[in-house]
Amino acid sequence: MDSPNADSFVGREAEIALLRQAVHDARSGVPSVAVITGDAGIGKTALVRRALRDLEGFTVLYAWCDASERDWAFGAIEQLVRRIEPRTLKDFPLFVQGVDSTTAPMAVGAELIGLLGTLEETNPVVIVVDDVPLADEASVKALGFVLRRLWADRVLVILTARSGAGPATPSLDDATAWQRLIRAVEHTQLIHLTGLDTDDVIHLTAELSGETLPLPAAQRLCRHTGGHPLYLRSVLTTTEPSRLADPGYTFAVPGSLTATVRSVLNGLPPESRALVEALSVLDARVPLAWAGALADIEDPAQALEPALADGLVRWWPTDPSCPVQIDHALQRDAVYQALPPPQRQALHRAAVPLVNKDAAWAHRVAAAGSADPELARELEQEAHRKAAADHADRAATLLLWAAELSTTRAEVERRLLTATMHLSYMPTYDRDRTAALREAVERCAPSALRTCLLARYAHWRGELPTAERLYHEAIEQAHTEGAELVEAVARVNLGTMYALLVRCEEAAQLLRPAVQQGGLDPRAAIEAYWGLACCKAFLEGPKAALTVLEQTHLPDPADKVPDEQGMLAVCRGVFREQSGDLRRALDDLSTTLGRPRARVGYMRTAGLSYLADCQYQLGLWDQAAGTADQAMTVAVADGALPAAARAHSIACVLAAGRGHWAAAREHLRTCQQWVQGAAAPERDWVYPVRAEAALAQAQDDSEALYRVLEPVFARPTAGAYIAAKMWFLPLEVEALTDTGHLPAAERTLERLQALAADMVSLRLAAARAAGQLAEAHGLPDAAREAYETGLAQPSGEGDVPFHRARLEHALGRLLLASGDKPRALEQLNSAHERFGALGAAPFAERVARDLDAGGDHLATGPASATTALTDREQTIARLVATGLTNGEVARELFVSPKTVEYHLAHVFTKLGVASRRELRTTLSSH
Structure with missing residues (x-):
């Protein structure tokens, strides 16, 4: 670390004690975050310097944030890694090659996690981000990804922020990027600094001058400066203590820090x-x-x-x-x-x-002193180059400077509005800067571009009727002005909004001409195709949506897709998952989202949730848990409430399936909060309902399952949302049948079978539902035929292990009841083994009870060992049992090898094993 000048330091004993405890925790492998807030100059940085001087044996990574550097994506991250020796960085290609603005924050965060893992093998690590509200948004999002994955690392993170930028916010909608980061982190210590007291003023005077200030003089000085340390030091630098001690001495009026510094x-x-x-x-x-x-x-x-x-x-x-x-x-x-x-x-x-070329622009602007049309033109040209290279933030800054130097109102407003458009159309738009320009946009003269931007502001805030009206006005104005590009963008924005509201005919009328006419910005064209595909999915199903995407000539498989078409690849993966083509969906989603520079925009948050769901269906529950956690991190960092709700919903399903009741209920609670607070499409009610239904199913509570699904019964189509049908129809048949609502169950089964005819991933669930209903009607032969027909289907692309295990369990119970004990035990043992492989403890326990009833007693209780493990321990244990090394597990879960080592030690202790081989044996027996 750099060696700044030594600071005299007075007071803050309580705050230093808190930081020392955080240092002790980090040294012991308990990561934490300390957030130091207070007015400018109150001593936040001085407190950090003092804390760092006390450190021994720590590696310090430091970043100073500055408003002038917010244009540069990952600038703060680059500061953190700048001083690390090249031989340490050689295994981290993103940092060796340099991170650019197209890189996904999640990818940078994953790289930083790996780097921290390497560093902490030698020493614990402290990360300091000074004035974090001024950090670029990409760095903040990458840090947010890191902080959620510091599970058992020797890492302390210290953030400083000026008062007014504190983490306490009324809602996620209103939070800035760094505030959303703090909301998502466990073990956060908030330290708020106020002015020094009278005793501290006396001590500070003695330390700086060697003289003791009388108490009355110290009280007067404290009142005059508000105990502000920087102001105090400035006064003591310019005034002799003897004069301050003179009762007749009068401070300059008005007193101010600025006057004292001068x-x-x-x-x-x-x-x-x-x-x-x-x-x-x-x-x-x-x-x-x-x-x-x-x-x-x-x-x-x-x-x-x-x-x-x-x-x-x-x-x-x-x-x-x-x-x-x-x-x-x-x-x-x-x-x-x-x-x-x-x-x-x-x-x-x-x-x-x-200075370098980029820094020179600011000096040229400051040197201008008055309007300078030529410099404004140069700035605009440079902005176009930056925008073409995906440096939208920097392009916006250059255009705003150009606006300040323009000579006509028309030029000023055109450049201001264009700057705002750049910010609003970034792959992950800069919420904070765009929002700050809103009043300036409103003051501009009426124009198509102004109206289009105001419509987007309303759209983001969830004021959809206002957004709709303004988009229509923008389209009309653009047509009158001959502003073809603005008209096309407004049509695409309105069309995609309609698509999400399932107003498909209106959406298609807007989007289809925009695509056919061409000439759109590539990002707008991608959004248009996405909106059209959504409409097709709502009206005709996900396979029809895939025909829309085929028109883009998107390469297949996913590793052939160019980075700039990443959003389309994610969309294709989503619709493949919804059509039951799970393996190819997995390829699209995992390959594209795993590429650091794939342009997926706001589809990253949704895509991660769908990837987790795809992994869940394919029986990859450990990977699904890790992906769901990634989705939560990215969603909160982006302020994407619907995506956060979706991620917590699938996390609840996974936790419930494994019998982790407390974790499942916490995910359910958070999912409900996100949906209640979200300016999101109305259909998002399905996420908490799905989560609560999965919890009721896992707890084998049919009455609760029926109660949870009552909103779905009231909406038989669950909108036109295909994913809702996939989730709810099997659950509906189960709830209706088990509670005796057989006519309704029959009607729902017909809908499920119709959907399963076109969606192979639902066929096993449909077979079980048909057999269950037949049993309820007292038709065991028909039930047996339904079960056996379902199981006769070969395991293929759309096979869902969880559904197959439940079908085997149902058939085993039926056979046991009919006296066919050998075949019953065969089916029950297969179901038990399959549930055990998934870690589906509650379901495995039910099978075990039936095995006991059939006389086939298990040597140990079903999944009894693994139920003692936490979610994280179980995920790591199962990945290790597949033969992965600690480093490979760390890369799979985006955590450090130290974290894997820590949790694996707990796994060994809880399961009473001493080796990875014993671990594999223990898990395979349960």
């Missing part, structure tokens, strides 16, 4: 002052030689000393370039604002050749 500046020698002023213009940590060149002084090292002594400048003398920077942003602002405009402009002009 007083300190005025007391510096001329060359030192010039150096500090140059640093205020450069506004970055730069080599001392650069600052000296800009200040036009011969000996910058000598000029630096007085500025260091007065606390205005920090330096890093151990770095070869001896970088320097103004100590605090408040000091920098005070110095910068004190510069006369001509001097400020001259310094900015002189800074242009000293």
Whole structure:
């Protein structure tokens, strides 16, 4: 880590104690996050520096965030890894090659998890992100992915944030990216700093001057400065303690930190002052030689000393370039604002050749001083280049600068609106910056683009009638203005909104011409095809939706799909999963979502949930649990409430299937919260209902299952949502049959059989439902025929192991009741083994009871050993039992090898095994 100047430090004993406890926890393998908030200059960074000085044997990764760097995707992450030795980074290609804006935050987060795992093999790690609200959104999302996977790592994360950007938010809808990150993390310690008290002021004075300030003087000084440490230091730098102790001394009125900093500046020698002023213009940590060149002084090292002594400048003398920077942003602002405009402009002009091209744009803009049409044109051209290279954030910044330098209102507003459009159409749009521009957009003169953007604002907030009206207005305005691109975009936006609302005819009328006419932005074209495919799925089923995607000539298999068509590949995977083509769906979803630079946009969150569901159906429950957790992380980071609800729904299904009741109920509760708080399509009610139904089924509670499904009975079509039919129809037949509602069960069975005729993944469930209903009617022969016909189907692409095991169990029970004990035991043993492989403990226990009744007693209780394991332990144990190494399991689950090692040790202890071979034997016997 860099070696900044030493800080005098007073007070904060309680806060230091909290950080020391967090350090102790991290050293012991209990990861935690400390969030330090407070007003600007209150001492957040100083507290972090003090905490870091106390560390021994830690690897420190540090990132300083700055508003000027929010344009650069993964800038904060790159700072964290910048000082790591190349030989350590060699196994992490994303960091070696450099992360670009097209890389998925999840992929960067996964790489960082692997890197932390390597680092903590030697030393525990502390990650510091200073002023995290100013971090770029991509970095925040990558960090969010990391934080949810620090299960048992020797890692401490410290974040600082100014007051007003704290993590307490009324709802996820209103939260910024970093606030959503904090909401999703366990073991978070909040530390809020306020002003120093009178005793601290006395101690600070003694430390800085060696003199003791009388209590009345300390009280007056504390009142004057509000106990603000930076203000206190500035006052003590410019005023002798003896004067402060004089009861007749009067503080300057009005007193302010800015005035005090300027007083300190005025007391510096001329060359030192010039150096500090140059640093205020450069506004970055730069080599001392650069600052000296800009200040036009011969000996910058000598000029630096007085500025260091007065606390205005920090330096890093151990770095070869001896970088320097103004100590605090408040000091920098005070110095910068004190510069006369001509001097400020001259310094900015002189800074242009000293910095790189990207940084030079800001200095050229600051040097302009007035409207500059030529510079505005250059900025716009550069913005177009950045947008074409997928640097939408940077393109927006350049356009906003161009707007400031424009000479006509029309140019100002065109560039402002175009900047907002870039931000709103990013692969994962920048919510915070786009929202901040809303008032400026509203003040613009009426135009098609303005109206289209206002419609998107309403759309994001869930104000769908307003969005609909504005989209129609945008289409009409664009047609009148001849703004073909805006008209096409408005049609696509409205069409996709209609598609999600299952207003399919209206959606198709808008989307089909947009696709046929061509000329759309590639991202808008992809959205149009996606909307058309959704309409087809709602009206004719998922196989019809796949015919729409075929028109895009999307390569198959998924590893042939170009990155820019990633969203279409995910859509194809979703519709294949819904049509029962599970293996090819798995290929589309896992391959595309696993590629770091696949352009999948907002489909990443939905795609991960569908991937988890696909893995669940295929019997890959351990992988499904890990994927569902990834989906939760990404959904919360993106503020995608429906996707978060979907992810918690499948996580509840998995936890319930394994008998982890507390975890299942927690996922259900969170799923319900997300749906209740979401500005989401009305059909999202299905997610908590599905989760609660799975919980009732796993607990073998037919009455509860019936009660949970009552909203579904009231909506026999469950909308036109094909996934809802897949989930609910088997459950409906089961609930209706077990509670004696046989006529309704017959009608529902007919719908299930019709769907299963076109969806192979439902055929086993339909066979079991038919047999169950036949048994309820007292027709054992018909039931047996239904069961056997279902089981006679070969295991193929759409085979669902869970459904096959339940069908075997049903047939085994029927055979046992009819006296065919040998065949009954064969079916029951097969079902028990299949449930055991899944880890479906409640279902395996039911089979075990029937085996006991048939006289085929198990050596140990069914799944008794694994039920002692937590969700995470069970997932890791089963993956290890397949022969994977700790490192391979870590990569599979996106955790560190240390985490795998920690949980595996608990697994060995709980199961009473001493080797991986014994673990495999134990799991295979249950």
